[in-house]
Structures are given as C-alpha cells and as structure tokens.
Amino acid sequence: MKITTCPTCGSDKIKKVRRDYAGNFKGETYVVPALEFHECPACGEKVFDREAMRKIQSHSPAFAARSLAAA
Numbered sequence: 001m002k003i004t005t006c007p008t009c010g011s012d013k014i015k016k017v018r019r020d021y022a023g024n025f026k027g028e029t030y031v032v033p034a035l036e037f038h039e040c041p042a043c044g045e046k047v048f049d050r051e052a053m054r055k056i057q058s059h060s061p062a063f064a065a066r067s068l069a070a071a
Contacts, residue, residue, distance in 0.1 A: 001049040003038045011042035025062045032059045 006014045021035040032055050038047040048056065057063040 001038075001047075003047055006040035006043060006045050007047065008045040009040060009043040011040055013042055014038050014040040014045070014047070021056070023056065023060060025060055028061050030059050030061060032056055 003014055003016075005012050015038065016036065017039050018034055018036045021032040021037070023030050023032070035052055035055055037049070037052045039045070
C-alpha cells in the first residue's frame with residue numbers, strides 16, 4: 001500500500017514508520033512490536049494495511065476473547 005497524502009488532513013508529510021504500537025482494550029494495554037504503518041506528523045492519523053491489522057488482532061485482547069468464545 002502506497003499512501004502519499006493523509007486521508008484526514010490532506011498533508012503530504014505522511015510516511016511509513018516501523019515501531020512498537022500500543023493499544024488499549026477495556027483498560028487492558030497491549031503492545032504490537034515492530035508494527036509497520038503510515039503515520040501523519042501533521043495530525044497524528046495512523047493508517048494500517050491488512051498485514052498491520054492482522055498483527056494488531058493477533059495481539060489484542062479483544063480478538064483473543066472471540067477466539068476463546070468460538071472454541
């Protein structure tokens with residue numbers, strides 16, 4: 001996925017970054033190490049491609065609860 005302008009503010013400063021991403025679900029914090037995504041320095045918007053979303057889902061307690069309920 002190639003993004004050249006921020007979908008939120010229109011800035012052309014958006015860039016691909018790789019860093020640990022911290023999320024929160026119902027007060028429980030989780031970390032996705034070395035996640036690659038696009039981030040806009042102008043407004044803070046984060047854009048995740050499919051692979052990034054899969055990694056977030058694999059670390060998020062929100063999706064762990066679904067996996068346990070389906071089992």
